[in-house]
Amino acid sequence: MKNIGIEYENLDQKVYQIVKSMIENRQLLPGEKIPQEKLAGELGISRTPLISALKFLEHEKLVEVKPRRGFFVRLFSIEELISIFEIREVLEGLAARRAARSINEKQIQELRKIFADFTSAENLKDYHAYSKADRRFHNFITEIASREFLTTILQTFNIISLAYQYANSEGLIREPHDTIEDHLKIIDAICDHDPDSAEFLMREHLEKTITKLKTIVNQDQEQTKEVNV
Amino acid sequence: MKNIGIEYENLDQKVYQIVKSMIENRQLLPGEKIPQEKLAGELGISRTPLISALKFLEHEKLVEVKPRRGFFVRLFSIEELISIFEIREVLEGLAARRAARSINEKQIQELRKIFADFTSAENLKDYHAYSKADRRFHNFITEIASREFLTTILQTFNIISLAYQYANSEGLIREPHDTIEDHLKIIDAICDHDPDSAEFLMREHLEKTITKLKTIVNQDQEQTKEVNV
DNA sequence: ATAATGAATTTTGAATACAATATTCAAAAT
DNA sequence: ATTTTGAATATTGTATTCAAAATTCATTAT
Numbered sequence: 304m305k306n307i308g309i310e311y312e313n314l315d316q317k318v319y320q321i322v323k324s325m326i327e328n329r330q331l332l333p334g335e336k337i338p339q340e341k342l343a344g345e346l347g348i349s350r351t352p353l354i355s356a357l358k359f360l361e362h363e364k365l366v367e368v369k370p371r372r373g374f375f376v377r378l379f380s381i382e383e384l385i386s387i388f389e390i391r392e393v394l395e396g397l398a399a400r401r402a403a404r405s406i407n408e409k410q411i412q413e414l415r416k417i418f419a420d421f422t423s424a425e426n427l428k429d430y431h432a433y434s435k436a437d438r439r440f441h442n443f444i445t446e447i448a449s450r451e452f453l454t455t456i457l458q459t460f461n462i463i464s465l466a467y468q469y470a471n472s473e474g475l476i477r478e479p480h481d482t483i484e485d486h487l488k489i490i491d492a493i494c495d496h497d498p499d500s501a502e503f504l505m506r507e508h509l510e511k512t513i514t515k516l517k518t519i520v521n522q523d524q525e526q527t528k529e530v531n532v
Numbered sequence: 533m534k535n536i537g538i539e540y541e542n543l544d545q546k547v548y549q550i551v552k553s554m555i556e557n558r559q560l561l562p563g564e565k566i567p568q569e570k571l572a573g574e575l576g577i578s579r580t581p582l583i584s585a586l587k588f589l590e591h592e593k594l595v596e597v598k599p600r601r602g603f604f605v606r607l608f609s610i611e612e613l614i615s616i617f618e619i620r621e622v623l624e625g626l627a628a629r630r631a632a633r634s635i636n637e638k639q640i641q642e643l644r645k646i647f648a649d650f651t652s653a654e655n656l657k658d659y660h661a662y663s664k665a666d667r668r669f670h671n672f673i674t675e676i677a678s679r680e681f682l683t684t685i686l687q688t689f690n691i692i693s694l695a696y697q698y699a700n701s702e703g704l705i706r707e708p709h710d711t712i713e714d715h716l717k718i719i720d721a722i723c724d725h726d727p728d729s730a731e732f733l734m735r736e737h738l739e740k741t742i743t744k745l746k747t748i749v750n751q752d753q754e755q756t757k758e759v760n761v
Numbered sequence: 762a763t764a765a766t767g768a769a770t771t772t773t774g775a776a777t778a779c780a781a782t783a784t785t786c787a788a789a790a791t
Numbered sequence: 792a793t794t795t796t797g798a799a800t801a802t803t804g805t806a807t808t809c810a811a812a813a814t815t816c817a818t819t820a821t
Contacts, residue, residue, distance in 0.1 A: 364681065
Protein backbone atom coordinates (compact mmCIF):
# COMPACT_ATOMS: atom_id res chain seq x y z
CA MET A 304 0.00 0.00 0.00
CA LYS A 305 1.44 3.39 -0.97
CA ASN A 306 1.06 6.79 0.57
CA ILE A 307 -2.00 8.22 -1.17
CA GLY A 308 -0.56 11.69 -0.82
CA ILE A 309 -3.27 13.28 1.27
CA GLU A 310 -1.09 14.75 3.95
CA TYR A 311 -3.23 15.39 6.96
CA GLU A 312 -2.04 18.51 8.72
CA ASN A 313 -2.68 19.45 12.30
CA LEU A 314 -4.20 22.79 13.19
CA ASP A 315 -1.16 23.50 15.39
CA GLN A 316 1.06 24.00 12.42
CA LYS A 317 -1.27 26.42 10.67
CA VAL A 318 -1.80 28.45 13.82
CA TYR A 319 1.93 28.41 14.46
CA GLN A 320 2.60 29.88 11.02
CA ILE A 321 -0.07 32.55 11.50
CA VAL A 322 1.12 33.70 14.92
CA LYS A 323 4.71 33.63 13.77
CA SER A 324 3.94 35.89 10.86
CA MET A 325 1.96 38.18 13.16
CA ILE A 326 5.14 38.63 15.19
CA GLU A 327 7.24 39.06 12.06
CA ASN A 328 4.87 41.72 10.73
CA ARG A 329 4.67 43.45 14.06
CA GLN A 330 0.95 42.88 14.46
CA LEU A 331 1.95 41.49 17.82
CA LEU A 332 4.59 43.70 19.36
CA PRO A 333 7.55 42.69 21.55
CA GLY A 334 6.59 42.84 25.20
CA GLU A 335 2.87 42.52 24.56
CA LYS A 336 0.78 39.91 26.27
CA ILE A 337 -0.94 37.50 23.91
CA PRO A 338 -4.67 37.36 24.67
CA GLN A 339 -5.51 33.68 24.25
CA GLU A 340 -9.28 33.74 24.29
CA LYS A 341 -9.47 36.76 22.02
CA LEU A 342 -6.92 35.51 19.50
CA ALA A 343 -8.43 32.02 19.42
CA GLY A 344 -11.79 33.64 18.81
CA GLU A 345 -10.46 35.71 15.94
CA LEU A 346 -8.92 32.64 14.35
CA GLY A 347 -12.08 30.63 14.90
CA ILE A 348 -10.45 27.89 16.97
CA SER A 349 -10.31 26.80 20.59
CA ARG A 350 -7.44 27.59 22.93
CA THR A 351 -5.96 24.10 22.62
CA PRO A 352 -4.21 24.43 19.25
CA LEU A 353 -3.32 28.05 19.96
CA ILE A 354 -1.51 27.04 23.13
CA SER A 355 0.29 24.31 21.19
CA ALA A 356 1.48 26.89 18.70
CA LEU A 357 2.56 29.29 21.43
CA LYS A 358 4.57 26.55 23.09
CA PHE A 359 6.35 25.98 19.81
CA LEU A 360 7.15 29.64 19.59
CA GLU A 361 8.30 29.63 23.18
CA HIS A 362 10.88 27.11 22.25
CA GLU A 363 12.04 29.27 19.39
CA LYS A 364 12.32 32.10 21.90
CA LEU A 365 9.95 34.27 19.92
CA VAL A 366 7.53 34.05 22.81
CA GLU A 367 8.03 33.88 26.54
CA VAL A 368 5.89 32.17 29.19
CA LYS A 369 5.40 33.59 32.60
CA PRO A 370 3.71 30.80 34.54
CA ARG A 371 0.19 31.65 35.63
CA ARG A 372 0.56 34.94 33.81
CA GLY A 373 0.41 33.99 30.19
CA PHE A 374 2.39 34.25 26.96
CA PHE A 375 4.26 37.39 25.97
CA VAL A 376 5.99 38.35 22.74
CA ARG A 377 9.67 38.15 23.50
CA LEU A 378 11.64 41.33 23.94
CA PHE A 379 15.30 41.31 23.02
CA SER A 380 18.04 43.50 24.36
CA ILE A 381 20.62 44.70 21.90
CA GLU A 382 23.15 42.46 23.63
CA GLU A 383 20.99 39.45 22.87
CA LEU A 384 20.64 40.62 19.28
CA ILE A 385 24.42 40.78 19.02
CA SER A 386 24.63 37.28 20.44
CA ILE A 387 22.19 36.11 17.78
CA PHE A 388 24.20 37.76 15.04
CA GLU A 389 27.31 35.95 16.24
CA ILE A 390 25.48 32.67 15.85
CA ARG A 391 24.17 33.72 12.46
CA GLU A 392 27.72 34.58 11.51
CA VAL A 393 29.04 31.06 12.00
CA LEU A 394 25.93 29.28 10.75
CA GLU A 395 25.58 31.32 7.60
CA GLY A 396 29.30 30.87 7.12
CA LEU A 397 28.65 27.14 7.15
CA ALA A 398 25.70 27.61 4.80
CA ALA A 399 27.88 29.53 2.34
CA ARG A 400 30.54 26.81 2.54
CA ARG A 401 28.01 24.09 1.84
CA ALA A 402 26.39 26.11 -0.93
CA ALA A 403 29.76 26.53 -2.66
CA ARG A 404 30.22 22.76 -2.51
CA SER A 405 26.85 21.84 -3.93
CA ILE A 406 25.44 24.67 -6.07
CA ASN A 407 24.33 23.69 -9.58
CA GLU A 408 24.03 25.66 -12.83
CA LYS A 409 20.38 26.53 -12.41
CA GLN A 410 20.94 27.79 -8.87
CA ILE A 411 23.92 29.85 -10.05
CA GLN A 412 21.66 31.60 -12.56
CA GLU A 413 19.13 32.36 -9.85
CA LEU A 414 21.65 33.49 -7.25
CA ARG A 415 23.24 35.94 -9.68
CA LYS A 416 19.83 37.35 -10.53
CA ILE A 417 19.05 38.48 -6.98
CA PHE A 418 21.12 41.69 -7.03
CA ALA A 419 21.09 42.15 -10.82
CA ASP A 420 18.83 45.21 -10.51
CA PHE A 421 21.14 47.06 -8.12
CA THR A 422 23.94 48.16 -10.43
CA SER A 423 23.36 51.91 -10.22
CA ALA A 424 23.65 54.14 -7.17
CA GLU A 425 20.15 55.29 -8.02
CA ASN A 426 18.59 51.84 -7.58
CA LEU A 427 20.38 51.34 -4.30
CA LYS A 428 18.23 54.08 -2.82
CA ASP A 429 15.16 51.87 -2.97
CA TYR A 430 15.51 50.52 0.55
CA HIS A 431 12.40 48.41 0.39
CA ALA A 432 13.46 46.56 -2.77
CA TYR A 433 17.00 46.14 -1.48
CA SER A 434 15.83 44.81 1.85
CA LYS A 435 13.75 42.20 0.03
CA ALA A 436 16.72 41.18 -2.10
CA ASP A 437 18.86 40.98 1.03
CA ARG A 438 16.46 38.57 2.70
CA ARG A 439 16.18 36.55 -0.49
CA PHE A 440 19.97 36.33 -0.69
CA HIS A 441 20.42 34.95 2.79
CA ASN A 442 17.46 32.59 2.52
CA PHE A 443 18.46 31.27 -0.88
CA ILE A 444 21.96 30.39 0.26
CA THR A 445 20.53 28.61 3.27
CA GLU A 446 18.14 26.74 0.99
CA ILE A 447 20.91 25.57 -1.31
CA ALA A 448 23.09 24.55 1.58
CA SER A 449 20.87 23.04 3.86
CA ARG A 450 19.51 20.08 5.30
CA GLU A 451 16.68 20.50 7.73
CA PHE A 452 18.45 21.58 10.91
CA LEU A 453 20.33 24.58 9.67
CA THR A 454 17.23 25.90 7.92
CA THR A 455 15.06 25.71 11.02
CA ILE A 456 17.53 27.48 13.25
CA LEU A 457 18.38 30.18 10.77
CA GLN A 458 14.76 30.92 9.94
CA THR A 459 14.10 31.74 13.56
CA PHE A 460 17.16 33.91 13.90
CA ASN A 461 16.40 35.75 10.71
CA ILE A 462 12.95 36.58 12.00
CA ILE A 463 14.39 37.88 15.21
CA SER A 464 17.00 39.89 13.35
CA LEU A 465 14.48 41.41 10.99
CA ALA A 466 11.37 41.85 13.07
CA TYR A 467 13.00 43.67 15.90
CA GLN A 468 14.23 47.02 16.90
CA TYR A 469 17.64 48.61 16.23
CA ALA A 470 17.25 48.74 12.47
CA ASN A 471 15.65 51.17 10.09
CA SER A 472 12.07 50.51 9.08
CA GLU A 473 13.03 48.09 6.33
CA GLY A 474 15.04 45.98 8.74
CA LEU A 475 18.39 47.10 7.37
CA ILE A 476 21.22 47.75 9.77
CA ARG A 477 23.84 48.81 7.24
CA GLU A 478 23.31 50.92 4.13
CA PRO A 479 22.80 49.24 0.72
CA HIS A 480 25.77 51.03 -0.89
CA ASP A 481 27.87 49.59 1.93
CA THR A 482 26.68 45.97 1.75
CA ILE A 483 26.26 45.46 -2.01
CA GLU A 484 29.97 44.79 -2.53
CA ASP A 485 30.00 42.12 0.18
CA HIS A 486 27.01 40.44 -1.39
CA LEU A 487 28.54 40.33 -4.86
CA LYS A 488 31.83 38.94 -3.60
CA ILE A 489 30.06 36.18 -1.68
CA ILE A 490 28.02 35.29 -4.74
CA ASP A 491 31.18 35.06 -6.83
CA ALA A 492 32.86 32.77 -4.34
CA ILE A 493 29.86 30.45 -4.16
CA CYS A 494 29.43 30.34 -7.93
CA ASP A 495 33.17 29.62 -8.31
CA HIS A 496 32.72 26.62 -5.99
CA ASP A 497 35.21 28.06 -3.52
CA PRO A 498 33.99 26.93 -0.08
CA ASP A 499 36.79 28.50 1.96
CA SER A 500 36.35 31.96 0.47
CA ALA A 501 32.57 31.69 0.61
CA GLU A 502 32.64 30.98 4.33
CA PHE A 503 35.28 33.59 5.02
CA LEU A 504 33.47 36.34 3.12
CA MET A 505 30.09 35.54 4.63
CA ARG A 506 31.54 35.70 8.11
CA GLU A 507 33.29 38.96 7.33
CA HIS A 508 30.01 40.34 6.00
CA LEU A 509 28.09 39.55 9.17
CA GLU A 510 30.98 40.64 11.36
CA LYS A 511 30.64 44.13 9.93
CA THR A 512 26.99 44.19 10.93
CA ILE A 513 27.95 43.13 14.44
CA THR A 514 30.50 45.95 14.61
CA LYS A 515 27.78 48.38 13.55
CA LEU A 516 25.41 47.05 16.18
CA LYS A 517 28.09 47.46 18.83
CA THR A 518 28.51 51.12 17.94
CA ILE A 519 24.77 51.48 18.47
CA VAL A 520 25.12 50.00 21.97
CA ASN A 521 27.91 52.44 22.74
CA GLN A 522 25.89 55.40 21.51
CA ASP A 523 23.01 54.30 23.72
CA GLN A 524 25.31 54.15 26.71
CA GLU A 525 26.74 57.59 25.95
CA GLN A 526 23.26 59.06 25.79
CA THR A 527 22.26 57.38 29.03
CA LYS A 528 25.35 58.81 30.72
CA GLU A 529 24.49 62.32 29.56
CA VAL A 530 20.98 62.02 30.87
CA ASN A 531 22.21 60.76 34.20
CA VAL A 532 24.76 63.55 34.65
CA MET B 533 5.16 44.70 45.99
CA LYS B 534 8.05 42.34 45.38
CA ASN B 535 8.23 38.87 43.96
CA ILE B 536 7.83 36.61 47.00
CA GLY B 537 9.97 34.00 45.29
CA ILE B 538 7.50 31.19 44.84
CA GLU B 539 8.14 30.36 41.22
CA TYR B 540 5.18 28.49 39.88
CA GLU B 541 6.23 25.86 37.40
CA ASN B 542 4.17 24.24 34.71
CA LEU B 543 3.91 20.49 34.40
CA ASP B 544 5.00 20.74 30.76
CA GLN B 545 8.55 21.50 31.69
CA LYS B 546 8.89 18.63 34.13
CA VAL B 547 7.39 16.16 31.68
CA TYR B 548 9.61 17.53 28.93
CA GLN B 549 12.71 16.87 31.03
CA ILE B 550 11.55 13.37 31.88
CA VAL B 551 10.75 12.32 28.33
CA LYS B 552 13.96 13.90 27.07
CA SER B 553 16.03 11.92 29.52
CA MET B 554 14.12 8.77 28.58
CA ILE B 555 15.29 9.30 25.01
CA GLU B 556 18.82 10.11 26.12
CA ASN B 557 18.98 6.96 28.26
CA ARG B 558 17.47 4.86 25.51
CA GLN B 559 14.41 3.90 27.54
CA LEU B 560 12.57 5.11 24.48
CA LEU B 561 14.33 3.88 21.37
CA PRO B 562 14.71 5.66 18.01
CA GLY B 563 11.89 4.67 15.70
CA GLU B 564 9.55 3.62 18.49
CA LYS B 565 6.05 4.97 18.76
CA ILE B 566 5.33 6.84 21.96
CA PRO B 567 2.18 5.48 23.65
CA GLN B 568 0.47 8.58 24.98
CA GLU B 569 -2.19 7.10 27.19
CA LYS B 570 0.19 4.55 28.69
CA LEU B 571 3.03 7.00 29.32
CA ALA B 572 0.68 9.64 30.73
CA GLY B 573 -0.73 6.98 33.01
CA GLU B 574 2.71 5.95 34.22
CA LEU B 575 3.57 9.57 34.97
CA GLY B 576 0.24 10.12 36.67
CA ILE B 577 -0.88 12.97 34.43
CA SER B 578 -3.36 13.52 31.62
CA ARG B 579 -2.43 13.56 27.95
CA THR B 580 -2.50 17.36 27.77
CA PRO B 581 0.88 18.20 29.38
CA LEU B 582 2.47 15.12 27.81
CA ILE B 583 1.46 16.30 24.35
CA SER B 584 2.85 19.73 25.18
CA ALA B 585 6.16 18.16 26.08
CA LEU B 586 6.20 16.02 22.95
CA LYS B 587 5.56 19.08 20.80
CA PHE B 588 8.56 20.71 22.42
CA LEU B 589 10.66 17.70 21.60
CA GLU B 590 9.30 17.68 18.09
CA HIS B 591 10.70 21.11 17.63
CA GLU B 592 14.08 19.94 18.84
CA LYS B 593 13.82 17.11 16.32
CA LEU B 594 14.18 14.50 19.01
CA VAL B 595 10.65 13.39 18.23
CA GLU B 596 8.68 13.24 15.00
CA VAL B 597 4.94 13.65 14.48
CA LYS B 598 3.07 11.71 11.88
CA PRO B 599 -0.33 13.37 11.81
CA ARG B 600 -3.15 11.08 12.87
CA ARG B 601 -0.54 8.44 13.64
CA GLY B 602 1.19 9.76 16.71
CA PHE B 603 4.62 10.69 18.02
CA PHE B 604 7.73 8.65 17.27
CA VAL B 605 11.25 8.88 18.62
CA ARG B 606 13.29 10.35 15.82
CA LEU B 607 15.61 8.13 13.83
CA PHE B 608 18.71 9.70 12.29
CA SER B 609 20.64 8.59 9.26
CA ILE B 610 24.40 8.87 9.42
CA GLU B 611 24.21 11.64 6.83
CA GLU B 612 22.02 13.65 9.18
CA LEU B 613 24.41 12.97 12.01
CA ILE B 614 27.25 14.33 9.88
CA SER B 615 25.15 17.41 9.14
CA ILE B 616 24.64 17.88 12.86
CA PHE B 617 28.36 17.57 13.53
CA GLU B 618 29.04 20.25 10.94
CA ILE B 619 26.72 22.56 12.85
CA ARG B 620 28.32 21.60 16.15
CA GLU B 621 31.69 22.34 14.59
CA VAL B 622 30.91 25.99 13.90
CA LEU B 623 28.82 26.57 17.02
CA GLU B 624 31.30 25.01 19.40
CA GLY B 625 33.97 26.95 17.56
CA LEU B 626 32.05 30.08 18.48
CA ALA B 627 31.63 28.84 22.05
CA ALA B 628 35.39 28.28 22.35
CA ARG B 629 36.04 31.76 20.97
CA ARG B 630 33.66 33.36 23.44
CA ALA B 631 35.03 31.28 26.30
CA ALA B 632 38.57 32.47 25.53
CA ARG B 633 37.31 36.06 25.67
CA SER B 634 35.47 35.75 28.96
CA ILE B 635 36.93 32.95 31.07
CA ASN B 636 37.93 33.90 34.63
CA GLU B 637 40.46 32.44 37.06
CA LYS B 638 38.04 30.18 38.85
CA GLN B 639 36.76 28.76 35.58
CA ILE B 640 40.33 28.22 34.39
CA GLN B 641 41.00 26.08 37.47
CA GLU B 642 37.90 24.04 36.81
CA LEU B 643 38.49 23.61 33.09
CA ARG B 644 42.03 22.35 33.65
CA LYS B 645 40.76 19.87 36.20
CA ILE B 646 38.51 18.03 33.75
CA PHE B 647 41.20 15.93 32.08
CA ALA B 648 43.68 16.03 34.96
CA ASP B 649 43.13 12.34 35.68
CA PHE B 650 44.00 11.20 32.16
CA THR B 651 47.75 11.63 32.10
CA SER B 652 48.67 7.97 31.78
CA ALA B 653 47.91 5.62 28.89
CA GLU B 654 46.45 3.33 31.51
CA ASN B 655 43.79 5.79 32.62
CA LEU B 656 42.80 6.50 29.04
CA LYS B 657 41.50 2.95 28.81
CA ASP B 658 38.60 3.76 31.12
CA TYR B 659 36.15 4.63 28.34
CA HIS B 660 33.30 5.34 30.68
CA ALA B 661 35.23 7.89 32.74
CA TYR B 662 36.73 9.47 29.64
CA SER B 663 33.37 9.76 27.95
CA LYS B 664 32.02 11.57 30.99
CA ALA B 665 34.96 13.97 30.98
CA ASP B 666 34.44 14.54 27.27
CA ARG B 667 30.83 15.57 27.80
CA ARG B 668 31.81 17.74 30.72
CA PHE B 669 34.47 19.42 28.59
CA HIS B 670 32.09 20.38 25.80
CA ASN B 671 29.31 21.40 28.16
CA PHE B 672 31.53 23.48 30.36
CA ILE B 673 32.93 25.48 27.46
CA THR B 674 29.39 26.12 26.24
CA GLU B 675 28.42 27.21 29.73
CA ILE B 676 31.27 29.67 30.01
CA ALA B 677 30.61 31.05 26.59
CA SER B 678 27.08 31.22 26.37
CA ARG B 679 24.13 33.20 26.48
CA GLU B 680 20.87 31.34 26.28
CA PHE B 681 20.55 30.60 22.56
CA LEU B 682 23.77 28.78 21.96
CA THR B 683 23.23 26.61 25.02
CA THR B 684 19.78 25.51 23.95
CA ILE B 685 20.82 24.53 20.46
CA LEU B 686 23.97 22.77 21.51
CA GLN B 687 22.27 20.81 24.25
CA THR B 688 19.92 19.29 21.74
CA PHE B 689 22.67 18.46 19.29
CA ASN B 690 24.81 16.94 21.97
CA ILE B 691 21.99 14.65 22.97
CA ILE B 692 21.53 13.58 19.40
CA SER B 693 25.25 13.02 18.97
CA LEU B 694 25.56 11.00 22.13
CA ALA B 695 22.32 9.09 22.38
CA TYR B 696 22.40 7.65 18.92
CA GLN B 697 23.95 4.95 16.89
CA TYR B 698 27.32 4.98 15.11
CA ALA B 699 29.40 5.22 18.24
CA ASN B 700 30.70 2.75 20.76
CA SER B 701 28.59 2.07 23.80
CA GLU B 702 30.00 5.04 25.72
CA GLY B 703 29.08 7.42 22.90
CA LEU B 704 32.65 7.91 21.76
CA ILE B 705 33.42 8.06 18.05
CA ARG B 706 37.17 8.49 18.29
CA GLU B 707 39.54 6.80 20.75
CA PRO B 708 40.62 8.62 23.95
CA HIS B 709 44.35 8.39 23.13
CA ASP B 710 43.49 10.11 19.85
CA THR B 711 41.37 12.96 21.25
CA ILE B 712 43.17 13.79 24.50
CA GLU B 713 45.79 15.92 22.73
CA ASP B 714 43.10 17.97 20.97
CA HIS B 715 41.34 18.56 24.27
CA LEU B 716 44.45 19.74 26.05
CA LYS B 717 45.42 22.12 23.25
CA ILE B 718 41.95 23.67 23.23
CA ILE B 719 42.05 24.10 26.98
CA ASP B 720 45.42 25.86 26.72
CA ALA B 721 44.15 28.24 24.06
CA ILE B 722 41.08 29.15 26.09
CA CYS B 723 43.03 29.62 29.30
CA ASP B 724 45.56 31.79 27.42
CA HIS B 725 42.67 34.03 26.32
CA ASP B 726 43.44 33.34 22.66
CA PRO B 727 40.05 33.39 20.87
CA ASP B 728 41.34 32.78 17.35
CA SER B 729 43.30 29.66 18.30
CA ALA B 730 40.51 28.42 20.53
CA GLU B 731 38.01 28.57 17.70
CA PHE B 732 40.44 27.13 15.18
CA LEU B 733 41.42 24.19 17.39
CA MET B 734 37.87 23.36 18.38
CA ARG B 735 36.81 23.31 14.76
CA GLU B 736 39.76 21.13 13.84
CA HIS B 737 38.85 18.79 16.69
CA LEU B 738 35.29 18.31 15.49
CA GLU B 739 36.37 18.12 11.86
CA LYS B 740 38.38 15.02 12.69
CA THR B 741 35.28 13.40 14.13
CA ILE B 742 33.39 14.23 10.96
CA THR B 743 36.14 12.65 8.89
CA LYS B 744 35.87 9.52 11.02
CA LEU B 745 32.10 9.44 10.59
CA LYS B 746 32.50 9.74 6.84
CA THR B 747 34.76 6.70 6.75
CA ILE B 748 32.01 4.83 8.58
CA VAL B 749 29.53 5.84 5.85
CA ASN B 750 31.92 4.60 3.20
CA GLN B 751 32.44 1.30 4.97
CA ASP B 752 28.68 0.88 5.16
CA GLN B 753 28.36 1.50 1.46
CA GLU B 754 31.16 -0.96 0.67
CA GLN B 755 29.43 -3.62 2.70
CA THR B 756 26.10 -2.92 1.05
CA LYS B 757 27.74 -3.22 -2.35
CA GLU B 758 29.24 -6.57 -1.44
CA VAL B 759 25.92 -7.85 -0.25
CA ASN B 760 24.22 -6.71 -3.43
CA VAL B 761 26.81 -8.28 -5.74
C1' DA C 762 -1.84 -20.88 3.04
C1' DT C 763 -2.39 -16.03 1.84
C1' DA C 764 -4.98 -12.00 1.01
C1' DA C 765 -8.98 -9.10 1.52
C1' DT C 766 -12.81 -7.31 4.21
C1' DG C 767 -14.95 -4.97 7.70
C1' DA C 768 -16.65 -4.71 12.52
C1' DA C 769 -14.71 -3.85 17.15
C1' DT C 770 -11.27 -1.45 19.53
C1' DT C 771 -7.86 1.99 20.25
C1' DT C 772 -5.86 6.38 19.48
C1' DT C 773 -5.76 10.95 17.93
C1' DG C 774 -7.04 15.99 17.49
C1' DA C 775 -9.56 19.42 19.21
C1' DA C 776 -13.40 21.39 22.06
C1' DT C 777 -15.13 21.90 26.39
C1' DA C 778 -15.12 21.93 31.45
C1' DC C 779 -13.50 23.38 35.72
C1' DA C 780 -10.64 24.33 39.77
C1' DA C 781 -6.73 27.29 40.96
C1' DT C 782 -4.71 31.56 40.39
C1' DA C 783 -4.30 36.34 38.74
C1' DT C 784 -6.30 40.81 37.71
C1' DT C 785 -9.38 44.55 38.27
C1' DC C 786 -11.69 48.02 40.52
C1' DA C 787 -14.72 50.10 43.81
C1' DA C 788 -14.98 50.95 48.69
C1' DA C 789 -12.60 51.62 53.10
C1' DA C 790 -8.62 52.97 55.70
C1' DT C 791 -4.62 55.74 56.27
C1' DA D 792 -4.91 62.17 47.90
C1' DT D 793 -2.85 57.76 48.22
C1' DT D 794 -2.71 53.07 49.73
C1' DT D 795 -4.94 48.86 51.11
C1' DT D 796 -8.47 45.44 50.94
C1' DG D 797 -11.25 42.05 49.06
C1' DA D 798 -15.18 40.64 46.24
C1' DA D 799 -16.25 40.14 41.28
C1' DT D 800 -14.35 38.88 37.05
C1' DA D 801 -11.10 36.93 33.85
C1' DT D 802 -7.45 33.84 32.64
C1' DT D 803 -4.56 29.93 33.18
C1' DG D 804 -3.27 24.94 33.57
C1' DT D 805 -4.92 20.63 33.27
C1' DA D 806 -8.45 17.04 32.90
C1' DT D 807 -12.26 15.29 30.50
C1' DT D 808 -14.99 14.44 26.61
C1' DC D 809 -16.13 13.09 21.99
C1' DA D 810 -16.15 12.69 16.95
C1' DA D 811 -13.06 11.20 13.34
C1' DA D 812 -9.36 8.37 11.90
C1' DA D 813 -6.19 4.51 12.44
C1' DT D 814 -5.28 -0.08 13.95
C1' DT D 815 -6.35 -4.72 15.11
C1' DC D 816 -8.07 -9.04 14.36
C1' DA D 817 -11.34 -12.51 13.39
C1' DT D 818 -13.78 -14.03 9.36
C1' DT D 819 -14.44 -14.90 4.56
C1' DA D 820 -12.74 -15.19 -0.11
C1' DT D 821 -9.03 -16.39 -3.24
